[in-house]
Amino acid sequence: MVNQPKKRVLLATALVSAMASAFAQEARNSQGEPATVVVLGSRTQAKTALDTAVPVGLISAKDLQSAGSLELGKVLQDLDPSFNFTTTFISDGTDIIRPATLRGLGPDQLLVLVNGKRRHQQALVNVQQTIGRGSAGTDINAIPLSAIQSIEVLRDGAAAQYGSDAIAGVINIVLKKGVTDTQLSASAGTTSEGDGDTYTASAHKGMPLGLDGGYLNLSVEGRRRNETNRAGVDTARVNPPRVTQRIGDSLAKDGYLWLNAGLPVGGGELYAFGGASKRTGDAAGFFRSAGDARNVPAVYPNGFLPNINTTVKDASLAVGYKHDLANDWSVDLSLNHGRSELGFHESNSINVSYYYENGSSPLEADTGKLKFDQTTLNLDFKGSVDFAGAPLYIGTGFEWRRDNYQIVAGDPVSYQYGRTNDPRKIIRDQSGGIAASGIQGFPGYTPGTEVDDGRHNTAYYVDLERKVGDALSLGAAVRHERYSDFGNTTIGKLSVRYDPSRLVGLRASGSTGFRAPGVQQKFYSSVSTNLNAAGVLTETLTARENSAVTRAFGIAPLQEETSKSASVGMILRPTSNFSVTADLYRTNIDDRIVFSSNIAPESGACPTAAACPIKAILDPLRVGQAQFFTNAIDTTTTGFDLVAQHTTRGQGSTLVLSGQLGFNRTKVKDRHSQSSVLSGAQLFDDTQVTLIEKGQPRQHHVVAADYTVGQWNATARANYFGEVEGQGFTPGFIQTWDAKWIVDLTARYNFTRKLSLTAGVNNVFDTYPTKWDPVKAAPFPQLGFTYCWETCPFGINGRSMYAKVDYAF
Numbered sequence: 001m002v003n004q005p006k007k008r009v010l011l012a013t014a015l016v017s018a019m020a021s022a023f024a025q026e027a028r029n030s031q032g033e034p035a036t037v038v039v040l041g042s043r044t045q046a047k048t049a050l051d052t053a054v055p056v057g058l059i060s061a062k063d064l065q066s067a068g069s070l071e072l073g074k075v076l077q078d079l080d081p082s083f084n085f086t087t088t089f090i091s092d093g094t095d096i097i098r099p100a101t102l103r104g105l106g107p108d109q110l111l112v113l114v115n116g117k118r119r120h121q122q123a124l125v126n127v128q129q130t131i132g133r134g135s136a137g138t139d140i141n142a143i144p145l146s147a148i149q150s151i152e153v154l155r156d157g158a159a160a161q162y163g164s165d166a167i168a169g170v171i172n173i174v175l176k177k178g179v180t181d182t183q184l185s186a187s188a189g190t191t192s193e194g195d196g197d198t199y200t201a202s203a204h205k206g207m208p209l210g211l212d213g214g215y216l217n218l219s220v221e222g223r224r225r226n227e228t229n230r231a232g233v234d235t236a237r238v239n240p241p242r243v244t245q246r247i248g249d250s251l252a253k254d255g256y257l258w259l260n261a262g263l264p265v266g267g268g269e270l271y272a273f274g275g276a277s278k279r280t281g282d283a284a285g286f287f288r289s290a291g292d293a294r295n296v297p298a299v300y301p302n303g304f305l306p307n308i309n310t311t312v313k314d315a316s317l318a319v320g321y322k323h324d325l326a327n328d329w330s331v332d333l334s335l336n337h338g339r340s341e342l343g344f345h346e347s348n349s350i351n352v353s354y355y356y357e358n359g360s361s362p363l364e365a366d367t368g369k370l371k372f373d374q375t376t377l378n379l380d381f382k383g384s385v386d387f388a389g390a391p392l393y394i395g396t397g398f399e400w401r402r403d404n405y406q407i408v409a410g411d412p413v414s415y416q417y418g419r420t421n422d423p424r425k426i427i428r429d430q431s432g433g434i435a436a437s438g439i440q441g442f443p444g445y446t447p448g449t450e451v452d453d454g455r456h457n458t459a460y461y462v463d464l465e466r467k468v469g470d471a472l473s474l475g476a477a478v479r480h481e482r483y484s485d486f487g488n489t490t491i492g493k494l495s496v497r498y499d500p501s502r503l504v505g506l507r508a509s510g511s512t513g514f515r516a517p518g519v520q521q522k523f524y525s526s527v528s529t530n531l532n533a534a535g536v537l538t539e540t541l542t543a544r545e546n547s548a549v550t551r552a553f554g555i556a557p558l559q560e561e562t563s564k565s566a567s568v569g570m571i572l573r574p575t576s577n578f579s580v581t582a583d584l585y586r587t588n589i590d591d592r593i594v595f596s597s598n599i600a601p602e603s604g605a606c607p608t609a610a611a612c613p614i615k616a617i618l619d620p621l622r623v624g625q626a627q628f629f630t631n632a633i634d635t636t637t638t639g640f641d642l643v644a645q646h647t648t649r650g651q652g653s654t655l656v657l658s659g660q661l662g663f664n665r666t667k668v669k670d671r672h673s674q675s676s677v678l679s680g681a682q683l684f685d686d687t688q689v690t691l692i693e694k695g696q697p698r699q700h701h702v703v704a705a706d707y708t709v710g711q712w713n714a715t716a717r718a719n720y721f722g723e724v725e726g727q728g729f730t731p732g733f734i735q736t737w738d739a740k741w742i743v744d745l746t747a748r749y750n751f752t753r754k755l756s757l758t759a760g761v762n763n764v765f766d767t768y769p770t771k772w773d774p775v776k777a778a779p780f781p782q783l784g785f786t787y788c789w790e791t792c793p794f795g796i797n798g799r800s801m802y803a804k805v806d807y808a809f
Contacts, residue, residue: 066706067079068760070223078719096342097139123520131691140171157563161479163399175273184201184806185805193798195226196227196228198800204219223254223255229245249795257275270320282308314338316338328384335375350362351365357419369407398459400459464476476492496508505572507567512565513563544628567583586637632672633668634668639664715747733777
């Protein structure tokens with residue numbers, strides 16, 4: 001029998017094939033859309049997205065305008081099914097910097113470029129039970145929509161071309177450039193529940209710079225998003241029952257200032273681009289009931305909900321000079337610096353040990369900062385030489401990069417056990433047990449977890465491409481990288497494109513790749529409060545590599561991940577206004593770097609230390625659980641992408657129909673451990689396997705219709721999110737959140753070429769995720785957790801409405 005995923009692929013292929021036949025009959029004489037080019041995936045001249053040797057998607061300015069979301073991550077998810085941007089809550093810093101992934105892989109296996117230059121990663125390490133657990137990807141929402149002209153999405157392994165992190169693919173964000181009108185935009189929206197009010201305003205101006213065609217583009221944007229709360233009634237911890245949690249989007253305030261400039265100098269161009277942003281968030285932790293040992297009833301007689309206040313500061317600046325050389329060669333020299341900083345502040349909280357030591361405690365504290373900065377120097381040459389009677393296109397160059405990571409300790413009250421921080425001192429809580437140390441909610445980083453360290457690496461690459469006759473194109477790339485902390489690697493890529501006719505094209509690629517362990521993964525360490533398997537709040541130590549804990553467990557320092565990727569695809573253009581692409585792909589990753597399971601001591605009697613080796617390691621540290629980064633698993637990801645687009649032009653009207661079907665499946669092939677104490681299944685348990693394999697939708701489809709007539713434009717878009725599963729908070733029971741369709745509608749009226757009004761409804765049918773199983777998922781439904789948590793592909797806000805006005809002068 002044909003299994004279900006294969007049935008879906010066959011059905012989708014049949015549907016699109018039928019559409020192709022029908023559309024070809026309907027509009028053979030219609031004019032096609034103007035060709036739009038991309039530069040990603042090739043070092044030669046720009047190509048249309050249909051002419052590339054590997055799959056590259058293009059999101060245009062019009063696409064961005066038609067999307068109803070106001071943050072880049074959500075816009076990408078709405079428009080490209082290979083991209084996932086899960087909703088998070090009660091997840092510390094991950095509430096404000098949400099994980100962005102491509103093709104079901106990890107956030108740190110996706111490389112982000114801006115104007116073709118490497119974008120720095122985020123300071124935050126995702127350490128909670130969310131998608132991307134243990135990774136530090138790119139803070140995609142640090143880039144304002146008002147500064148973006150278009151986005152290119154390379155859906156293929158590209159580490160040999162662009163370096164570490166490009167295992168899943170590459171996203172290139174192209175900034176607005178040139179001399180333009182002043183563009184003003186303002187919008188307001190809310191949810192059908194009357195919360196989550198959102199307000200945004202932006203301005204963009206492209207002005208001349210110098211007298212010879214230079215330009216300076218400036219974008220400023222501000223946004224406020226009020227919180228949403230979809231928590232249910234807490235029947236387990238309070239009497240009478242009431243809502244005790246905040247479950248939904250946190251309160252967020254965002255501000256951006258970006259630039260993109262170019263100035264002709266000495267026959268070439270001096271350029272600069274980058275920007276700064278500041279975003280603040282107000283999220284919540286777990287509720288502490290009145291009788292909880294981590295509460296002080298004299299201060300909070302009804303219990304309390306800690307607030308986790310975050311401040312994200314992000315800045316980058318790239319400067320460079322590019323110049324044409326003789327014989328159609330060109331050179332590009334650039335220096336790019338970026339930094340990410342995440343500060344934590346805990347409020348509406350308490351240090352229990354402080355209070356019971358002498359009757360008082362601060363109720364808020366700074367709990368520390370995470371900082372990441374990256375400096376990249378590139379020297380790139382591009383051109384061609386005559387080889388066997390035809391041009392051989394060559395891209396070659398050098399890269400030097402420095403990454404640095406810093407953890408800054410919080411206020412003493414945020415982490416201390418009593419004011420002397422002396423564990424020998426006995427301080428009792430309200431239940432008679434040892435009082436909890438540190439501020440409740442998100443305990444501060446301690447002086448012992450502080451770090452300021454980094455590494456550097458160098459890379460050399462050669463990228464070749466040549467036409468063989470009129471129909472065949474061949475490509476090859478080789479890259480060698482050397483790191484200061486773990487050695488060197490050499491990887492390569494081959495690609496082929498064959499066009500037997502204008503109507504049909506074939507393409508294939510194969511590559512090896514790697515991902516170096518992030519400095520965040522190498523140097524991160526913390527003590528946090530998490531739920532253990534029994535649903536009890538427990539202090540959890542995250543130990544960095546080569547620490548006393550990892551050495552005691554026998555966990556070796558991190559090494560690079562290695563990958564092998566292959567894809568094969570077909571392009572059909574039956575008419576000038578209709579196209580279909582279909583691509584199969586497979587990515588194998590060995591020694592994948594993951595965040596271990598919560599390693600907890602053995603339960604029951606322990607007559608000797610040898611009988612309970614985990615307990616013997618953890619007890620002296622006074623923590624209930626430990627976690628660390630390790631090369632623990634091998635995975636295989638297979639997938640199929642099908643994209644179709646048809647354009648019909650009538651008298652004064654245009655209709656664009658598109659369908660994008662994405663299927664992928666990740667399997668954990670092997671779990672392995674370097675430890676004599678922990679097996680592979682203990683190090684990375686079934687809970688984490690479920691998150692890797694089924695935490696992201698295995699099917700994500702986007703179908704849309706965009707209709708323009710006269711001064712009106714209307715867009716209908718539907719996103720299908722396949723089912724997801726998780727057992728991070730219900731060990732032994734796998735909760736399934738069913739597949740759902742989310743439909744969005746947008747209408748825009750252009751009063752003039754410079755003034756327009758847009759109104760839209762997101763999630764028209766007010767669709768929510770499946771509710772938690774009230775019995776098997778206990779106690780979470782009883783605590784007020786109504787819908788999803790560790791994986792929420794489309795969020796839990798329900799329907800939202802908005803209006804936007806755009807004006808240019």
